[in-house]
Amino acid sequence: MSLLDVRSVSKHFRGLRAVHEVSFDVAEGGIQGLIGPNGAGKTTTFNMIAGVYAPDTGEILFAGRAIHRLRPDEICAAGIGRTFQIVKPFAGLSVLDNVMVGAFLRERHAANARAAAAKILERLGLGAKRDLPASSLTLPDRKRLEVARALATRPKLLLLDEVMAGLRPTECDQMVAVFRELNRADGTTILLIEHVMRAVMALARQIAVLHHGALIARGTPEQVVRDPAVLECYLGEETEV
């Protein structure tokens, strides 16, 4: 059964056709990759799922419920957690407080929220930095913080927007391990936009490819990298497969 069902959604910004008639679904418990060259419409698709933009046409179902008219906070409450491609830490708050803000969605009391947040920070390897101001973190740690905050809302579906970008290969592998564990142990479904092919290939069981706002291929990683349409749109680009 699919947890997320995106049905022929389109989004135009003035004259620009950002996303056109895109359909795909994410199986419950699955890990789905969403790839494509710059400007393919990946983040726009993400933002429609997360409620930042309402699609012009089409619909989005989450666990059978239409969510494409909901606000971002309602979508988060429904069980979809997201990260931002350009990280958005609450700079003036400590690392722990950042994650507590997310944890308060499911825990009304500060003590419980603090305990939940601390546990998540340990899991992401940020435990030692919990009392530092978020503004002092390095970029890789800020990406981890994005993930930690989203996880604190206890999502059924986690939307990851380029969380591996800028990470060194070993850091990237650590993140991959964290998401695998999350998917295996907690059953969290994951939809990830990623440029780092190393991570997509290691994680995703299904991949959808966007190009110029349209879906050009879907399938397993092996199928997708052999697809002529995909090869054509990536031609001339460096892909580390």
Added chain:
Amino acid sequence: MSRASVSLAILAAILVALPFLLGNYALSVATLILYFAYTGQAWNVMMGFAGQLSLGHAVYVGVGAYAAGSLFFHYGIGPWAGVLLAMALCVALGLIIGFLAFRFRISGVYFALLTIAFAEFTRIGFDHLDWTGGPGGMFLRVAQRDTWDLANFRGPPLMYYYAMLALAAGAFALCAWLLRSRAGYYWQAIREDEEAAQALGINTFRWKLLAVAISAAMTAVAGVFFAFYYNNLFPEQIFHISRSIEIILGPVIGGVGTLFGPVLGATVLTLLSDGITEALAAVGWEIPGIKQVFYGVVLLAVVMFLPNGIWPALARRLRL
């Protein structure tokens, strides 16, 4: 006990004992400090915690003062009922301003302009409202002031001092509690990055309205105090933008978003402004506007050298 709670206990003891050490004039200055500590704390809930800049908080002081003042003036009803009416009216007004702003995505300086506009046209409205005396003002009967008449909030300066101390301490405790609760975390998240806050399931519209409502209700109480302490109300004075600025100067100098900022800022500014008035009187200089120039210089110095306010720097020094 931690250093912080010991210091707090000592401060509380000093404030309770203070009237026995001070003369009448000094007591009135102390009352004024507590008044600005209180209103600063109230404003800080909106700006310091939730990041919503209000430059029109005088509107809540004024509406609160006129609400309770009118009940007393026309019907002889004391401020205990009056404070409820004042809070209800100010919360309603705050919700209207907040609803308009947040519904139509008016934020930042434009939100601040909207708060000024509301204060201004409320002032003009009261100028034309005969029931409250119009521009000529409203004067509350001043009874003999030796005994404590708590029912009508009439009494000696000492009573007003303790009332203001209770309010300031209560506001401090309330804000300390709010900051550690879910509301405090949500407000700070909204202040730091509203989009990220929303993505974490926070209904930012509602939580911002809550901040406005609490801030307005607290400020309304200050208005009631104002009415019964000064006994005369003029729209020109009470709603004037300089009154709104006076409210925000304390927390800005002391430290926006901190608990001690408003208290420290109110103390520093009131003492300095009174000090310079006295000093100038002593040397016989009477230069119009010198007090304002002085305010400006202090404000500039703090913004230049301590952009986060005095308290954060002081707290580091004292290791609190």
